[in-house]
Amino acid sequence: MTLEASPDHSEVASLLEPLDAGLETALAGLHARLARDAQLVHTLDIAYRIVDSPLGKLLLAATDRGIVRVAFELENHGDVLQLLANTVSPRILQAPARLDDAARQLDEYFAGARREFDLILDFRLSRGFRLNVLQHLPRIAYGRTESYAEVAVAAGSPNAVRAVGTACATNPLPVIVPCHRVVKSDGSFGGYLGGADAKRALLTLEAAA
Amino acid sequence: MEPEQAVSKRPFEAVVQEQGATVLRVCRAVLGTHDAEDAWSDTFLAALQAYPDLPPGANVQAWLVTIAHHKCIDHLRAGSRRALPVDSPPERPSGLGIPGGGHAELLDAVAGLPPKQRQAVAYHYLAGLPYKDVADLLGGTPDAARRAGADGVKSLRNALADPPALAHSFSKGELR
Numbered sequence: 001m002t003l004e005a006s007p008d009h010s011e012v013a014s015l016l017e018p019l020d021a022g023l024e025t026a027l028a029g030l031h032a033r034l035a036r037d038a039q040l041v042h043t044l045d046i047a048y049r050i051v052d053s054p055l056g057k058l059l060l061a062a063t064d065r066g067i068v069r070v071a072f073e074l075e076n077h078g079d080v081l082q083l084l085a086n087t088v089s090p091r092i093l094q095a096p097a098r099l100d101d102a103a104r105q106l107d108e109y110f111a112g113a114r115r116e117f118d119l120i121l122d123f124r125l126s127r128g129f130r131l132n133v134l135q136h137l138p139r140i141a142y143g144r145t146e147s148y149a150e151v152a153v154a155a156g157s158p159n160a161v162r163a164v165g166t167a168c169a170t171n172p173l174p175v176i177v178p179c180h181r182v183v184k185s186d187g188s189f190g191g192y193l194g195g196a197d198a199k200r201a202l203l204t205l206e207a208a209a
Numbered sequence: 210m211e212p213e214q215a216v217s218k219r220p221f222e223a224v225v226q227e228q229g230a231t232v233l234r235v236c237r238a239v240l241g242t243h244d245a246e247d248a249w250s251d252t253f254l255a256a257l258q259a260y261p262d263l264p265p266g267a268n269v270q271a272w273l274v275t276i277a278h279h280k281c282i283d284h285l286r287a288g289s290r291r292a293l294p295v296d297s298p299p300e301r302p303s304g305l306g307i308p309g310g311g312h313a314e315l316l317d318a319v320a321g322l323p324p325k326q327r328q329a330v331a332y333h334y335l336a337g338l339p340y341k342d343v344a345d346l347l348g349g350t351p352d353a354a355r356r357a358g359a360d361g362v363k364s365l366r367n368a369l370a371d372p373p374a375l376a377h378s379f380s381k382g383e384l385r
Contacts, residue, residue, distance in 0.1 A: 085220045090219065091221055091260055
């Protein structure tokens with residue numbers, strides 16, 4: 001009798017399969033609706049989207065204060081989102097609308113048609129001296145470079161050359177905050193969190209425009 | 210950062226990707242295809258709101274099904290308030306004879322089940338909740354939940370075995 005009272009699970013699941021009709025299409029629409037609704041009721045702490053670029057896919061993430069993170073594929077987008085969940089908020093959705101402006105300006109930049117970004121940035125992932133460094137970087141003009149030592153002076157700590165390197169290597173907003181314009185005193189590129197090729201590509205792009 | 214946050218909770222996007230389909234199946238079984246979408250939206254919006262307070266390591270699927278259960282009940286109540294008494298139910302397009310059919314019959318058969326049976330089938334067979342948890346949602350004992358689930362499945366099988374007879378029994382028997 002017990003057996004009769006517990007029909008086989010997989011058999012029942014296949015019996016119920018008609019409930020799956022059009023499920024994927026419905027879910028795509030529902031996801032978009034959730035992103036919209038969440039934005040409206042202010043429960044979406046981080047919106048993100050993935051955009052194509054000459055440097056590969058870029059993850060763009062924004063809080064309600066501004067763009068908070070740009071990440072290269074090399075950094076592993078899943079890891080980056082998990083870190084945002086741990087440090088800012090797990091209320092994260094793929095919600096492209098909040099990043100329309102950023103995506104458009106990046107397209108223009110990579111096309112050589114934009115020299116400065118006009119975006120509101122959220123620097124909450126950076127503190128102290130690293131923040132000073134990042135806030136100085138946009139003052140390095142498009143197509144120009146500065147050495148780590150020059151940036152250290154500009155950020156108010158001439159001896160902190162190594163810390164400038166760390167600030168650049170942990171820049172949460174690469175490309176938009178141009179850490180790629182900081183190079184070694186001997187003129188070699190130095191490291192880059194998107195890889196040396198990405199840094200070379202950006203400097204070449206800016207030199208050509 | 211509080212230490213609890215260090216025990217990582219996944220981005221909500223991952224929860225939607227992983228659980229969205231199951232929750233939609235459950236809502237479809239309990240409410241029908243149309244209202245299911247509103248219930249799904251209500252469920253995930255409420256879940257997103259409450260997500261930071263969910264204890265790390267909690268069973269996310271059971272948590273979502275519980276929210277969906279309450280949202281579906283809201284819709285069932287709103288639906289019965291909206292519904293006007295009619296002499297006979299509106300004609301539905303028949304799926305009979307349509308290739309790959311049986312879909313409409315199954316959906317009609319699920320819709321024709323008493324709510325408790327529909328819920329028991331959805332929560333146990335679609336969401337995989339043990340009957341003990343199903344009973345927590347529906348009230349009553351785990352045995353009663355198990356019976357409701359088994360009766361529901363039996364009715365569905367009968368309905369699919371003999372669809373035309375079923376259509377008649379709905380128009381008179383089940384609707385008051």
